[in-house]
Amino acid sequence: MTRYCVVPDRRELMATWGTGEGDLAVCIAALPTGADTAALLGLARALTQLSDAAWRTYTHPASAAESLEPNSEGWRREEERKHFSEVVEAITNPNLPRGGTMAVSYSSVLESAHRVGRALHNLDDPQLVKAVAAEVAAELAAVENAELGDLSGRAQQAVLLSREDASPVQVAAADQLLQQDPFGPDELFIGIDPTAAAVAAAHWLAAAAGVAAEASGLNPAQVVLEADNIEALPHETPTLVIGLISDGVTPHDAVTSLIGHAMHVADGLLPDPAALREQLDDLEETLAEYTGEDEPDLTDVALRLTPLDPRRPARDLLEDLLTGIHGCWLLHSEYDDLGHDEEADTDDVEEWDDEQAEQHQNGSRERFAQLVRDTAAHHHDRLI
Incomplete structure (x- = not known):
């Protein structure tokens, strides 16, 4: 404002x-x-x-x-x-x-x-x-x-601002920017509504997860969590969004539902009491197993009402989704390097200087980016 x-x-x-x-x-x-x-x-x-x-x-x-x-x-x-x-x-x-x-x-x-x-x-x-x-x-x-x-x-x-809906014009603009750079250019944060940018990013994350899954043999919903073993990542929301899209939810609905839920929490509302009750039950069961107590003490236990920052849910989600794409590349590069390193002598690889290592990384990122572009184009109908 x-x-x-x-x-x-x-x-x-x-x-x-x-x-x-x-x-x-x-x-x-x-x-x-x-x-x-x-x-x-x-x-x-x-x-x-x-x-x-x-x-x-x-x-x-x-x-x-x-x-x-x-x-x-x-x-x-x-x-x-x-x-x-x-x-x-x-x-x-x-x-x-x-x-x-x-x-x-x-x-x-x-x-x-x-x-x-x-x-x-x-x-x-x-x-x-x-x-x-x-x-x-x-x-x-x-x-x-x-x-x-x-x-x-x-x-x-x-x-x-965070918005409960996304302009098709803005989603299309974000999609074009991601087409140029699937890892997320700075322009996404400068000239695009963050909810619309997150919708497009969710589509590209799903494509990136598919590429990483094909290379690793993992389920797409597992790839960001697996990449967290390579580099610390905020894997919860990317994994949730990938799972929703894999189940047939559109990127628009997956993103706006998450953002809308966080906005309601920020307004002091409890959007889904039944879901919260299930969370509390699950938490009690987990603590009971961990402590061995039938009725564990919940006094000092905190439960997040939303996986997003309620003060800035759209931008927080956008950042997490783009980090998820980075995580997909990390996992893909592990398997991509195996194939390409077979073409080079192992001793030569160990003796790479900084410039050679950077060139190798840039090549890996570009190979991954092109595969993601191809996959995103193949599934472009889910974005519309």
Whole structure:
């Protein structure tokens, strides 16, 4: 989201937002001379709350809800998104206290806009109202562009957000980047929505696991776990995603279900109580076997509610999936080297200098990358 702040010595209202490469800032307007600092900070706070509410309609779209029936979660999200068209009017003509009462909207977006309008009303500066209305219109346009898969300009802040759904445009863009570099280029973190990037990465991870499985003779769902014996890897989520895709779940559904679950946890919700009960039962059984006690003490035992970082689930998952692809190469290279080393004298291999070793590694990575490209292309229909 965009954060708004006051620059006291310059009497300016500023807007700042993050991108995949750092933060940007822009001056919104000059602030009224002599205005109370608390009133100015109240305006900045209200604008930040409005941006937060607006971007929540992006991260929690109606398309990710199970139902759009009246009064359902999907219906409420849909209604909230419709209020965008009323925001500027609410800023310029806010609900004000009358006769000791004041109308308050149930919509977070709309009520945040009214708060901005009331803060501006107290400051009583027509030029500031005009500048803030234009700024808010630009912020809402950024959300709309992100929804369409266009992360240019201010919409680039979407690369730092986790979303319960993935734009097909963004998934296709991520797929093209992985086609160029199956190990995951930096551009995936700079210009692509992380949920969409994770969907594409899940498809490429499944392809990489298939290549490594063919070389090693292992089940695809075991390859990242086996690679963990070569190099320490975050193998839990890659293994889970590979298993889901092997069972016929699409990369889109595998990724969005994991991210959505973590986002619910971050919101303080327990998405699947039945599954948690099963986890607790399994944990008790494991501890009972380990301790030999019929009723082991669970006081000091922690249970993770999600395998992802709930503060940044989409980017965390994307990082894990790309690391999983690296793990598949590690395992594949063990078997790939066996075949290629037979062509070279063993003593010569042991005497390689750093440059020769690097050339050998680059060759191994490229052979693996091309096999993954071929496999990903063969199964491209699962990504669409």
